[in-house]
Amino acid sequence: MSLPDLAVPFYLDAGTGSMLVQMAVAGVAGVAVFAKVFWARLTSPFRRKGTVPEDETAATAQPTDD
């Protein structure tokens, strides 16, 4: 992760839905965030299936098995 963790963990459950809906509450300012989150969700199945992560870990894991 590029940024540090949130300074102090929430002491209350902020609610996943309540977090997400704030993109709409922010209005125009939230649109870019929404687009990015939505785009990531839309493309994540292809990324997982098509390209790197699983194959890569399998490849790096293999030598130690030998």
Add this chain to the structure above:
Amino acid sequence: MSSLSGVDPASFRDPHSAVLLAGDQVLRRLSPPAADDWRRLREAAFFARRVSAGEVIGTEELDAADRPDVGDETAWPVVLRHDRIPFVSYPYEWCFSQLQDVGALHIDLLLDALAERLTMKDGYAYNLQFRGAAPVFIDVGSFEAYGGGPWAGYRQFCQTILFPLLLQAHRNVSYRPLLRGQVNGIEPVQMRALMGGRDLMRTGVLKHVVLHSAVDARSAGKGDGSRATAEKLRDSGYSDAVALAAARNVGTLVRRLRWKPGESHWTTYQQTSTYTDDERQQKTAFVTEALARQASRLVLDLGCNDGTFARVAQEHADYVVAVDGDEQTIDALYRQLRAEGNRAILPLVMDLTDPSPAIGWRSRERASFLDRARPDAVLALALVHHLAIGANVPLPEVVSWLHGFGGRLVVEFVEPTDPMAQRLLANKPEGLFPDYRREVFEELLAARFRVEKQVTLTGGTRTLYAAVPHG
């Protein structure tokens, strides 16, 4: 340093910050991460500004030499001392305008914080109290460093402030029974069910209620939890600019809401009441004299109506809590006091025949009204007939209840022949209250109080008593 009576029973939710009561002092101990946040807050320009405006509670950090025993120094490196609130009250005792002002100040502080790279951990109505007609933010432990992402307190803000306001503004349904019944406020799904089809077009409902509850229902029990979601949003560009925009929108909405209840019987009471000017003057003089005998710290005005006598009491007391069951009357009084900048009269809405119970965890988190009310003097003017005739409370019970407050008493007895008593009696079967008589009342009063003075008003149907409780 006086000994600690322990952690305040309402202060357990945030493990990093706890309020302790030591004698008459209000202390707060902070964990190492909370101490870091306190240092950031202390340096923030808005903090000093809001404290001096009375909008955030006055707070000082205790030196190591003054440090009281609040637990291990490594676990709690910082101890703060807060100014005391003269009388603690709760959201289910506040009228619409009070809760609205609380919401507006909460968001203003969030905006201030975000502008200086801070945020707030929560969005709780209980984070604020009143000093007279001015809200004050008391949860200094709520401020923390902002690392991006949406507001963790938004859900709580909706549940305890925004939804209650929307419900009363749009549907004219009182939020007070709901807040009193649920210390965590109104859940999004519950709020959605309370909104009818036409309400969907009303201000704020579509986003904060409909969309909120829908997204909430879809994401419940799925995904990585709210913390990972917050991090994901932050990494997708949910920065302080977005957080500021969201907070601004919430603040604008809170300020725009209006409650239009129509006229209540009580709002015009002073104009329609059967008093003559002469009687009103007599009554004012009596109350003044009774209260002037001894200065009071706290006076309780029960059944305060438009606050006429709370204002008289204010002249002879540090603080007056003025209670009435009619929300419109209290709302009008609050707005008047607010316009005057009054910090000595706290108006509250409560049905005196059904006062606030203790609620929350182990029924200790929020104390009952009667446990909080330890006045030096009580005003019960034009009240006894409402309790005894209107609500069928037996007269001995009424007197015993008034005695239970432990303070001096100024009480009015209205004869059954008085036009106002007649109005109440007209709703009850004839002969239901044979004991509702002045002789009976006086006998009951004398058993528990020493009556120092009494006066019958010129109309002949109302008698005032100034009394001191026995032993």
